Amino acid sequence: MTEWFDMGKYGLYVWSSYGLFALMLLWDLLWPWWKGRSLRQQILHRARREHARQQSTSELPLP
Amino acid sequence: MNPIVRWFHQLGSPPYFYWFAGRAMPWFYGAALPMLLWGVWTALYVVPVDYQQGDSYRILFIHVPAAWMSLFIYFVMCVNAFIALVWRIKLSELLAMHSAPLGAAFTLLTLLTGSLWGKPMWGTWWTWDARLTSELVLLFLYLGVMGLYAAIEDRRSAARAAGFLALIGIINVPIVHFSVEWWNTLHQGATIKLFGRSSMDPSMIAPLIALAFATKLWFLGSLLARTRVALVEAEIGKEWVRESLVNPKATRGESA
Numbered sequence: 289m290t291e292w293f294d295m296g297k298y299g300l301y302v303w304s305s306y307g308l309f310a311l312m313l314l315w316d317l318l319w320p321w322w323k324g325r326s327l328r329q330q331i332l333h334r335a336r337r338e339h340a341r342q343q344s345t346s347e348l349p350l351p
Numbered sequence: 352m353n354p355i356v357r358w359f360h361q362l363g364s365p366p367y368f369y370w371f372a373g374r375a376m377p378w379f380y381g382a383a384l385p386m387l388l389w390g391v392w393t394a395l396y397v398v399p400v401d402y403q404q405g406d407s408y409r410i411l412f413i414h415v416p417a418a419w420m421s422l423f424i425y426f427v428m429c430v431n432a433f434i435a436l437v438w439r440i441k442l443s444e445l446l447a448m449h450s451a452p453l454g455a456a457f458t459l460l461t462l463l464t465g466s467l468w469g470k471p472m473w474g475t476w477w478t479w480d481a482r483l484t485s486e487l488v489l490l491f492l493y494l495g496v497m498g499l500y501a502a503i504e505d506r507r508s509a510a511r512a513a514g515f516l517a518l519i520g521i522i523n524v525p526i527v528h529f530s531v532e533w534w535n536t537l538h539q540g541a542t543i544k545l546f547g548r549s550s551m552d553p554s555m556i557a558p559l560i561a562l563a564f565a566t567k568l569w570f571l572g573s574l575l576a577r578t579r580v581a582l583v584e585a586e587i588g589k590e591w592v593r594e595s596l597v598n599p600k601a602t603r604g605e606s607a
Contacts, residue, residue: 292395292396295405295406295407295409296400296405296406296407297405298405298406298407298409298471299406301407301410301467301468301470301471302395302406302407302409302410304467305410305413305414305463305464305467305468306391306395306413308413308460308463308464309413309417309460309464312456312457312459312460313387313569315456316453316456316569316573317380317573319452319577320573320576320577320579320580321576323580323584324579324580324583327580327583327584327587328596330587331583331587331592331593331596332596335593
């Protein structure tokens, strides 16, 4: 097993290449998810505020 | 109308694309992942050691697919930028602009893994050689497209300007590809040939092909995911966005 990690003394170069690849894929997977989540919160926040405004205006006494 | 043509027209509609991308995306990732895992496993564990380069050549299985992707994504970006400029299709603008980040990431990965391979084999992290320099120019082109897109306030004129820059930059794609033939470089020539004999052992070709396909499928899944989110951002005030986010089950975007 240690032999496998050593990669015939090229371990550092080989494993860091594969590590960078994994990091890149992870970043790529998380970015749209994270961005979508923040947009969803923004939209829900806006919808709630609008709803609250409608509620408060309907409670006002008619002139 | 021909059903395929009609489907293409329908795909241009933001609510429909949002629905479609949401359904198709998991399939792309789902198909890419097992191929990716098999490819990495085979590349690291199964294939034999190279008689000249020892284990260091295992970097090839990341470096070469990443390099292919850096050019492939640039091409996809340009096709979309061209459609966006000629027919003014908003979806194509977004597809072009959201190809760029992953393209830049693959280009950077190519340069970094190349560097990590170059150090033990050539004795240097970097050299101003035709292949390396043209790949670096490719990275700057991606960054230029992303920077220009981010710098202009109006999203649609930003996409048009950045798309135009992308189209001018396509001249670099054949330069990257043929640099090893046109100039005397330290970088080796193509080992894998689409036409003619490849100078690589068949047992080593299998994981390389698997990773090349896996990265392509992954890119398609990622492009759908990114464009889907970008579409929500672009149309944030619209009714379909609110409907599909507040009530995600009401689908197919037929309201718009």
